[in-house]
Amino acid sequence: MSLMSVADALNSILDGVTPLPEEDVSLDDALHRTLSRDLAALRTQPPAPMSAMDGYAVRTTDAAKGARLTVIGESAAGRPFEGPAIGPNEAVRIFTGGVVPAGADTIVIQEDVEREHNFITLAEAAPKPRHIREAGLDFREGDVMLRRGTLLSDRDLSLAASMNHPTLPVHRKPKIAILATGDELVMPGSQTGPGQIIYSNAYAIQALMRSTGAETISLGIAHDTMEDTCAAIRRAKEMGADLLITSGGASVGDHDMVKPALEAEGTDIKFWKIALRPGKPMMHGRCGSMRVIGLPGNPSSSYVCSFVFAVPLIRAMLGRAQVNHCIETAILGHALPPNDHRQEYLRARVLNDNGVAIATTVNLQDSSLLGNLSAADVLLVRPPLAPAAQAGERCDVIRLPA
Numbered sequence: 001m002s003l004m005s006v007a008d009a010l011n012s013i014l015d016g017v018t019p020l021p022e023e024d025v026s027l028d029d030a031l032h033r034t035l036s037r038d039l040a041a042l043r044t045q046p047p048a049p050m051s052a053m054d055g056y057a058v059r060t061t062d063a064a065k066g067a068r069l070t071v072i073g074e075s076a077a078g079r080p081f082e083g084p085a086i087g088p089n090e091a092v093r094i095f096t097g098g099v100v101p102a103g104a105d106t107i108v109i110q111e112d113v114e115r116e117h118n119f120i121t122l123a124e125a126a127p128k129p130r131h132i133r134e135a136g137l138d139f140r141e142g143d144v145m146l147r148r149g150t151l152l153s154d155r156d157l158s159l160a161a162s163m164n165h166p167t168l169p170v171h172r173k174p175k176i177a178i179l180a181t182g183d184e185l186v187m188p189g190s191q192t193g194p195g196q197i198i199y200s201n202a203y204a205i206q207a208l209m210r211s212t213g214a215e216t217i218s219l220g221i222a223h224d225t226m227e228d229t230c231a232a233i234r235r236a237k238e239m240g241a242d243l244l245i246t247s248g249g250a251s252v253g254d255h256d257m258v259k260p261a262l263e264a265e266g267t268d269i270k271f272w273k274i275a276l277r278p279g280k281p282m283m284h285g286r287c288g289s290m291r292v293i294g295l296p297g298n299p300s301s302s303y304v305c306s307f308v309f310a311v312p313l314i315r316a317m318l319g320r321a322q323v324n325h326c327i328e329t330a331i332l333g334h335a336l337p338p339n340d341h342r343q344e345y346l347r348a349r350v351l352n353d354n355g356v357a358i359a360t361t362v363n364l365q366d367s368s369l370l371g372n373l374s375a376a377d378v379l380l381v382r383p384p385l386a387p388a389a390q391a392g393e394r395c396d397v398i399r400l401p402a
């Protein structure tokens with residue numbers, strides 16, 4: 001049976017996603033939220049020509065070497081000179097951030113001036129306009145400085161503040177319910193009995209979802225029964241989850257209940273099983289307005305599939321301008337054998353060798369290994385049926401979050 005390609009699976013998951021409704025948040029809470037509208041400046045910055053230095057505002061026509069000018073007033077930040085435009089042979093004492101008085105067209109820094117009472121003598125000529133930041137140098141009222149879909153960075157918050165926005169319109173965070181399934185699972189810190197495994201998948205998935213901009217709800221562990229799994233799916237719906245992520249129970253074994261339980265709860269399964277390694281038995285469906293991603297239980301598979309599919313889905317729900325992962329080029333540190341029909345995401349490390357990114361895969365790619373997943377800082381992507389590759393060839397990598 002031919003399996004669905006990764007690209008088709010991603011298209012199916014992203015099909016029909018619209019950004020979630022918007023809400024206003026204060027600047028204090030806006031870091032890493034996604035802007036839902038273009039943001040125009042509510043004011044001009046700087047609002048008037050301002051001095052970039054401490055010194056004297058003068059007219060270039062008066063500023064010959066040795067010229068003696070009369071100081072007629074002062075302009076400090078927030079306290080502009082209130083007199084009329086400065087006239088011939090006049091100067092205004094000015095400080096950094098002070099409004100340049102009308103009539104002046106240059107600033108002479110105080111180091112180049114000798115002051116005596118209300119007079120200054122210029123040690124150097126100042127024939128050209130200098131040290132003045134013109135009105136609107138940063139932005140003008142009405143300029144769109146931040147576009148909708150922007151993931152708000154720390155710098156964006158200061159920009160938005162300077163544009164005079166105390167709050168910002170952002171898309172609501174998607175609610176992601178996370179459910180683990182498996183009779184063998186026990187919580188970290190437990191005394192483990194025979195064959196028991198520590199519940200670990202959800203920690204990385206939850207952190208990944210949160211760092212992508214979602215809020216998460218933990219549904220804990222469901223036993224491998226229809227009752228337990230169906231009850232957890234219903235809870236996710238009742239809590240208004242936008243996305244339910246399950247891990248485990250996705251394969252074909254007698255105890256793999258996720259697919260039948262999802263179907264029993266009315267989920268329209270869009271696909272199950274894709275041409276990908278690790279994570280072949282991944283599934284996706286729609287349960288009313290709730291989307292579902294059913295991840296395989298193996299820890300590396302569940303993480304890689306979350307990264308490859310759930311992260312772009314969340315970004316799309318957030319209205320992000322950039323939904324897909326950024327693919328970078330690295331140089332293979334060693335040879336790779338030919339790939340089979342499944343697109344492969346090899347756990348790898350990238351080392352910077354004199355400015356060249358060298359990718360080296362971890363020694364074992366078994367999808368159960370968390371040590372090797374943790375050691376990786378990139379996924380090295382190999383398309384289906386990629387031929388053998390030699391050390392020194394280019395390869396595609398996607399950076400994993402820090």
Ligand SMILES: Nc1nc2c(c(=O)[nH]1)N[C@H]1C(S)=C(S)[C@@H](COP(=O)(O)OP(=O)(O)OC[C@H]3O[C@@H](n4cnc5c(N)ncnc54)[C@H](O)[C@@H]3O)O[C@H]1N2
Pocket residue numbers: 180181182184185197198199200201202247248249250251252253256278279280281295296297298299301367
């Ligand atoms: N006959 C076949 N068998 C399997 C196939 C197949 O095509 N035919 N596919 C294999 C592949 S590929 C994968 S991947 C796994 C996926 O199986 P499940 O999704 O049913 O996963 P489980 O059996 O529930 O668990 C697998 C493994 O992972 C451990 N696990 C599960 N959940 C967690 C968790 N939350 N934290 C930590 N570890 C977890 C679980 O104990 C198992 O060891 O199926 C293959 N089989």
Ligand code: MOO
Pocket residue numbers: 276277278279280281296298301367368
């Ligand atoms: O493809 Mo399954 O994801 O691990 O071994």
